[in-house]
Amino acid sequence: MVVEGEWEPEPQKRVPDIPLGAIPPIFSKLARIIPIIFVILILFSIMFGSIFVSVGAGEVGVKFNQFGGVEEDELGEGLHIVPPWVSVTKYSVRSETYTMSGIEGEGQVTGDDQIKALTVEGLTLGLDITVRYRLMSDEVSTVHQNLGTNYAEKIIRPTIRSSIREVVSTKTALQVYGEERQLVAGEMLTNIDQALGSDGIIVEEVLVRNVVLPTRVAEAIEAKLQADQEAQRMIFVKEKEQLEAERKIIEANGVANATIAEAHGEAEALRIINEQLAKNPDLINYKYIQMLQGQDIQTMLVPTDQGIILDASNS
Incomplete structure (x- = not known):
């Protein structure tokens, strides 16, 4: 019964039932199989x-198969699905550094980890070294199988120490400490890279950050370096003075040549004047009178052989 003024909801429309026969068989099978697959995956993940x-x-991910050991194909970046019996160990293939230093807390090893090496003279040097390296992405499985995750301590550390001592043993203290330090670091890089290349490790850079010499040797080397610098300075001063002397010689020669040229010009001018005077003796009187023109002269004297005195007051 509907009371006047009350709202009556509209009757809901009935969605017609779709007969099961109208759904394609393949979709109905998938609808039953997919939940089963997810249930199985969840059970495997739990177990x-x-x-x-x-x-x-x-x-890079390295796969270890419980039934076959380490697999050669590595996993790249991204999401992967692996069987439950395969475990994955991840390795960084970015550039990493290994530092050995005498400053506590600066390197991988706590305390004084400075490398001690003997030079060709038998002197003991202390070296602070940093090596930058990275794993070859296609050789990570080999590293995992042969060395494991602690490969830096097992192979990189001893190789660095051995290679650096080998290079220093062929150098003098001055070569390692002085201007040839970069060349020595280059030889260290070559040695370490060759030693680690077969293990799937690339060495990118070797930094010789500090070289500690015996006190007396350090003082002697410093004195020698200062003497060399002073000698270089004196050579520079000598070369500068030689250049200045050469400049002055060139300048003096120029002045002399100019004076000679001027003297030749004056002599030639006098020769021409003498020739003209010999031809016309009165020319000198004309030049004399011409020189006096424009000057405030009251009386002008002319040579006595002219016999006259000219009064220039009314000129």
Whole structure:
């Protein structure tokens, strides 16, 4: 019964039932299979661990099969699905550094980890070294199988120490400490890279950050370096003075040549004047009178052989 003024909801429309026969068989099978697959995956994840592995940027995943050992194909960056019986160990293939230093807390080893090496003279040097390296992305499985995750301590550290001592043993203290330090670092880089290349490790740079010499040797080298610098300065001063002397000689020669040229010009001018005077003796009187023109002269004297005195007051 509907009371006047009350709102009556509209009757809901009935959605017609779709007969099961109208759904394609393949979709109905998938609708039953997919939930079963997810249930199985969840059970495997609970029993054996997650089957989804995410490899981050700058990393490579190494697969270890419980039934076959380490697999050669590595996993690149991104999300991967692996069987439950396969575990994945991730390695960084970015540039890493290994530092050995005498300053506590600066390197991988706590305390004084400075490398001590003997020079060709038998002197003991202390070296603070930093090596920049990275793993070859296609050789990470080999590193994992042969060295494991602690490869830096197992192979990089001893190789660095051995190679650096080998190079220093062929150099003098001055070569390692002085201007040839970069050349020595280049030889160290070559030695270490060759030693680690077969293990799947690339060495990118070797930095000789500090060289500690015995006190007396350091003082002697400093004195020698100062003497060399002073000798270089004196050579520079000598060359500068020689250049200045050459400049003055050139300048004097120029002045002399100019004076000679001027004298020749004057002599030639006098010769021409003498020739003209010999031809016309009165020319000198004309030049004399011409020189006096424009001057405030009351009386002008002319040579006595002219016999006259000219009064210039009314000129």
